[in-house]
Amino acid sequence: MMKTFSIGGIHPNDSKISKDCRIEVLPLPSKVFISVAQHLGAPATPVVKVGDQVKVGQVIAEPAGFISAYVHSSVSGTVKSIGPRKDLAGNNMTHIEIDVEGDEWVEGVDLTDTLVTAIPEDNKAILDKIKMCGVVGLGGATFPAHVKLCPPPGKKADCLILNGAECEPYLTSDYRIMLERSREIVVGAAIMKQVLGGCPAVIGIEENKPEAIKAMTEAVAELQKSAKGYDGISVMTLKKKYPQGGEKQLIDAVMGRQVKSMGLPIDVGAVVQNVATSLAVYEAVQKNMPLITNVLTVTGDCLPVEKQHNYKFRIGMPLSYVAEVAGGVPEQAAKIISGGPMMGKAIANLEATTVKGSSSLLYLTAEQTVRGAESACIRCGKCADACPMGLEPFLLNKLARNGMMDELEENAVQDCIECGCCLYSCPANIPLLDIIRLAKGDVIRIIRGRSAKS
Amino acid sequence: MEKLLVSPSPHLHTSTSTKSLMRDVVIALLPAVVVSVLFYGWSELLVLGVSIASCVLLEYVITKYLLHKPCSVGDYSAVVTGLLLALNLPSTTPWWIVFIGAVVAIGVAKMTFGGLGQNLFNPAIVGRVFLLISFPAQMTDWTRPQGFIGGGLDSISGATPLGLAKEGGIAAIEGLDYMDMLFYNIGGSAGELSAIALIAGFIYLLCRRVIKPYITLSILATVAIFSGIFWAIDPATYTDPVFNLLTGGLLLGSIFMATDYVTSPMSNWGGVIFGVGIGLITMLIRYFGAYPEGVSFAILIMNSVVPLINKVCHAKKYGRA
Amino acid sequence: MTTTIIWTIAILTVLGAVLAVVLYIVAEKFKVEEDPRIDEVEKVLPGANCGGCGQAGCRAFAQFCVESSPNLDKCFCPVGGNEGMQKVAAVLGVEVAVKEPQVAVVRCNGTCENRPRTNEYGGYQSCRVKAALYSGDTGCSFGCLGCGDCVAACQFGAISMDPVTGLPVVDEEKCTACGACVKACPKAIIELRNKGRRNMRVFVSCVNKDKGAVARKACKAACIGCGKCAKVCPFDAITVENNLAYIDFTKCKLCKKCVAECPTGAIHAVNFPVIKPKPEAAPAAPAAPAAQPVKKEE
Incomplete structure (x- = not known):
């Protein structure tokens, strides 16, 4: 019997049209605009000046509080301006504009594809690296990852849950990284598990992604055979139901525990991280790579198959640029959504730029998305x-x-x-x-x- | 794409609408309608026609000219009310009585409360009970008119099985064939004719997820258990459970009337309480009351306590043991 | 038969008597001592229960007045106005200062023409919902969202949406300056301003704090914070902060020099007698319907 959460839930059509599109790397634009508010909490404070030369991976903004995160430059070039620019909701937010010149990285970043399986022993150093690399939760809330990985005194993690449910219709970015970067995700899980004190880790994946379940299970088995520190990691198949990927629902599904009202997951011994976050943790800890890239899905029913994409993007790219590279905004699109169709944000301003947590450009037609006229409640429940x-x-x-x-x-x-x-x-x-x-x-x-x- | 559309999440919507739900109820009622028309012929067609037409017309006139609200005829709710009212009347009911029933159902029971979703009592039942009290003679005239088929039916039967039992005691209903009743031979209102047709509708509604089974099943279970106990104690005085389940519009009431969204509790447990209440009151009226049958009264009485049930019964919340 | 009737009557009579006594005792025992003046003050209040005074309703306001008597400075019923407050003061036997009458002023001139729509809103028609979601369906993230929360908040029917401009219009005759619309507006566009001499007012009809070029791009009638008005004002009534000019209505002497100076027509002068037809008067047009004398219906 497959597990799922116990109360409610719906079954929208999952529409994973772009699931067979391999991850492609987006070419660099001529200019990027990097927002200082790419995480939950206080916007970061810029630490570069107009005219500064920056390299890829260089810190350009520092956290402005406990719940805040570092922001790094995603390109190399000259800082052109620092000032207000409208985000995707049309509100002003400080952005750092950088003219792209070449692609020169800061020292110490390992750009090879070699899988590093040996996990450093010093937990404090790991946490420092996660923090310094600006890793945030990539499941939607963009909560700074290092904060979640340090349970408050007196609380202990009983289980690390990796969220591979991807319960939102259309989105396939998590699915693709689970297929293409499965071993890296498992290493990331092992790192977080060690930081949390060696609790078991469960990777929860919904039943509609059998290939991902297979790839992840194989990756876990392979690493458990070949390296140390990978015991206690397992893959759990979950029944398909939205919102399985909700933190509270996932804890209920995997552990059978329910977080109290206004409580935190750690109160019931759970820490939930997205699989994309796990990948970011791997990159940060094993490769010294700051979080400046992520994968987003360009999809929609009105988009022909050849224009469906899963892109590895760098932060700060204008969404209009991403849409252009992907083949343009389709004529029938009435609404463009960043994120899934259930919880994502409708984009009011296509000139807004990609952020750490960007997960999609989803085109919906008027027929799909325009709400019908409100009528009287018939109390159907x-x-x-x-x-x-x-x-x-x-x-x-x-x-x-x-x-x-x-x-x-x-x-x-x-x-x-x-x-x-x-x-x-x-x-x-x-x-x-x-x-x-x-x-x-x-x-x-x-x-x-x-x-x-x- | 001219201007981007922006709205709060979620951006997708289910295809189920008020209209589709009501249409499903109409579809679920079709077997019962077909059976009743086949066996009762033209006069049943007249009752159905007058009832549905007047309900829809009244709904249109009242929403448009009295309430000045957007017209709600398109959502099929008036059709459902009209259908249920017609199926709750004898097939011999004169057209003007049907019309009065429709006026009470739509005009009084539904629109005075503010229209769809606001009414406390099930409109069709209010209409039916009003007619039962106002026109007792016509409303208990169970003469069976000539239908399109089944000419061999007892065409001069003067009372329903429950009526017979009330008048003449248990002896009067001996010889009733339950298999007959299951298929087409339950005397009484037009819609009660065939238990199988009603159950087919019930299964359709469940499959389409229009209703949940709690209310219906708890009514039927309560009736079965209650009458079972009395029958076991004294089979000479009290009618048996199967008889009680098949007669008196219990199936029609429990499947289509008690489960009306607007006038039933929202939560599953609330539905069970509601159903048990209806079952108990029905049986109390049947065994000890002055009327031979009591489903309509039971549903009306329990309708009135639905707000209380809703206040007490809530869904189980996450993380609140 | 007769005995039944007699018994019924007797029992009911006794029951009634007993219950009456119980009720009396309870009423006496749990009586709440109240200042009788509260009732008297409440009687002279308008009874709108709008909460414009900051209290929960007229009764609460009456109590507040009685408690704060003899100093009624903090008590003001916007509906009854000065006249009403004089009555309250008379009841309490104290003096009260006369307050300048105020009126709600909509400080946005982002009509469909001035401020082109850049996207379309498809959610619940509420300014609060819309404001929580995003900056609105125009390039200006400060201006009126046009869903009419202020209209819904007004208990006196004094605000209506102009279907042509998409902006709210205040009926000055009906407006009591209770402030409900000010609280309801998530963009803080509506302000209570002194009615002014013969209802004449000069104000900046914009709240956009973007830099001039950005503001101008989003809306033709935006205040671009150029400061020309502040320079020309002989009474120091105008301040420019965060790229936005503000006219202090306590200092403004209605000279209208700023109106002529404003390059975008963001400064509106309303209810001034028309001496000669001026071309600059055009931007003020949306405010004009409110400026026309409205006949009282009573």
Whole structure:
């Protein structure tokens, strides 16, 4: 019996059209614009000046707080400007503009393909490297990885879960790296596992990716045979259900434990990292390579097969450039999404640039994505059946529209993970998540204010 | 692509809509409709036609001219109400009584509460009960008109099996063939005629995930257990479980009326409580009440406690033991 | 039969009497002592329960007034206005200072024409939802989002969306300056400003803090922070901060020199008597409907 999370969930068509496209390397543009806010937490502080010569992998912005991350230059060249530029939501954010001149890397980065399996022994040095290389979670939240890998005092990790579920429809970047970089991912897992005190590591992959399951299982077996430190790593096949890749859902599926409301995964002994993060950790620790590249999928039903791509990109490339290289924006595309169609962001500004966490350029047609007109709630309860947190969106929607904060908190609006299952499944097209998301923010602010007072 | 469309996530949507759900209910009712038309002929067609037409018309007129809301006729909900109302009436009901039933169902039970999704009571049942109380003679005229097939049916039967049992005790219903009743021979409202047709609709609804089985099954189980206990104690006075399951519109009520989204509880456990309540009240009315059958009353009574059930029963939340 | 009736009547009468006594005792015992003046103050209040005073409703405001009496400086009912506050003061037997009447002012002139749409919004029609998602469907990330949260927030029907410009319009006659729209606007576009002499006002109808070129590119009527208005102002009423000019309504003497100076027409002068038809008056057109005297319906 395959495992999955216990409450709710939906089964959208998985549409992994681009799954057979090998990862290609995107050519360098003439200019990059590197954002200083590519992670959760405080935007980094630029440490270069206009006119500076930078090399690939050089630090160009430093963390501005505990939850923040280093940002490195993804190209070599001259810093042209540092100033506000609109991100994909159209809001101003400081970007560092660099004119590309050649491709000269900083010293010490191992650019070969050789697999380094020996894991350094000094955990502190490993964590330092992860931090210095600006590694962040690449599963969507871009939470600084080194912070997650240092459990607070008194808490111990019982299990490291590698998220290879890729439950969002269309996305195939994780799938491709699991096929093409499987051994590197396993090494990354072994490194993180060691840092966490040697707990077992489970790589969770959904059943709709049998090739990835096979590749990862083989990689684990091979490394366990040939090198030290790879015991306790296993691959777990999960039933296909969205949102399997949600942190809380994955912990429930793999460990059978549930994180308490407003709690952290580490409270139940779990640390969840994406497979792409694991690859970034491998690159950082074994190859000294800072996080300046990632893989993104260019896909969509309106895109012909030959224009489907999985690209290895460098941060700071304008999305319009990526789209151009991939063959242009299709005529039928009404909406372009960065990320998956369930939780990704609609792009308002195609001049925005790639960031560490970019995972796709997804073209959706008007037919697929335009919402139908809202009609009356018929109380069918489909939203409540779909909610993976066991909430009652129909009720939260009503409470939120009436501004009933106490009742919203009682009915756990703060537990919402914004997965979109409720809005997806509503037959009356009620904008449940739009409204609940706001209420959630308000209630969390109230809760924080209260705990700050006491 | 002219201007990029921007909206909050999720960017995909299920193909299920209010309209498709209601259409599925209509499809699920079709077997029962076909059977009733075949056996009751033209007069049943008239009842169905008048009921559906007047429900749709009233819905249109009221939403457009009284409530000034966007017209909700397109979502098939009025068709469902009309169908259910017709199937809950004897096939001999005069057209004007059917129309009054439709006025009460749509005008009073649905629109006064604000239309689709707002009503506390199931409109079709309110219409039916109103007619039952106002026109007792016509509403219990179980004469069977000539149908398109099945001329050999008892065409002068004056009462339903439950009515017979109420009047003449257990002796009056001896000789009823349960196999007959399963297929086409349950006396009473048009929709009750064939248990198999109704069960086929139930299976369709379950397969299409339109309804969940909790409410229906808990009603049927409660009725079976309750009547089973009484029957086991005193088979000379009380009717047996199979008889109770097959008669009095229990299947029609438990599959199509009690499971109405708007007037039933949202949670699974709430549905079970709701179903058990309906089953108990139905059997109490049948065994001890003045009316021979009580499914409609039971559903109405339990409709009124749905808000309370919703308040008490919530879904199991993640991470909150 | 008769006995049944008599018994029924007797029992009900006794029951009624007993319950009446119980109710009386409970009412006496749990009586809440309240200042009788609260009731009196509440009576002279408009009873809109809008919360514009900062209290939970008229009753709460009445209590607040009684508590803060004799100093009523912090109490102001925007609906009743100065007249209403005089009545409250009379009830409490104290003096209250007359406050300058205010009105809500929409500081955005990003009409469809001035500010072309760069994308299309397809989510729930709420400014708050839209603002949380992104910068809006134009190049300007500061201006009006046009979903009408302010219209929904107004309890007096004083704000409506102009379908042509896509901007909210304030009906000055109906506006009570309760501030509900100010709170509802996620972009902080609406401001309460003094009504001014004969309702005449001069204000910067823009809140864009982008640099001049960026702002101008996004919207033809944007304030580009050039500072010409501040230089020409004889009363030091204009400050330019973060590429945005602001006119202090307490200092402005309505000379209108800045209006003529502004290169983008971002400064609006409303309700001034028309002396001669000026071409510059064109940018102020969207504000004009509000400027026309509105006939009271009562």
